Amino acid sequence: MVDFLSDLASVVLAKGMDASGMKHRAIADNIANIETPGYKRKDISFAEQLQDALSTPNSNAAMKRVEETDPGYTVDTTSPGNASGNNVRIDSEMADLTKNTLQYEALIRLNNMKGSMLITAITEGRR
Secondary structure, eight states: OOOTTSSHHHHHHHHHHHHHHHHHHHHHHHHHTTTSTTOOOEEEEOHHHHHHHHTOSSHHHHHHHHHHOOOEEEEOOSSOOOTTSOOOOHHHHHHHHHHHHHHHHHHHHHHHHHHHHHHHHHHHHHO
8 A cells, every 4th residue: 555645745744854953063063163172164065966866766765865865064175264173154144044944934834835735635535
């Protein structure tokens, strides 16, 4: 029997929300350490992994690859630092925080819409 609650879209949405939560924590860490000498900002690498996993032609294989993706923290060593070696810029972090919040909210809305469609399909079938 096919589990219609664990399709590719559901897995992508769940992984996206997980990655967004991790990114939010990375941004919060960056902001909290803005005055820490030598601190290097953190980021999350997920979009490339997701795009690569979704390029698999078979949806079952793509779902397995998406499930296996592991969003990870990366340390930004390329951005220029200030005199203390810290490379966190508050304006950039606040912009990233806003963008990440909007992306998370969009993922939540999509997940809710998917659930609503499922409820509609179930309740309309009873009529």
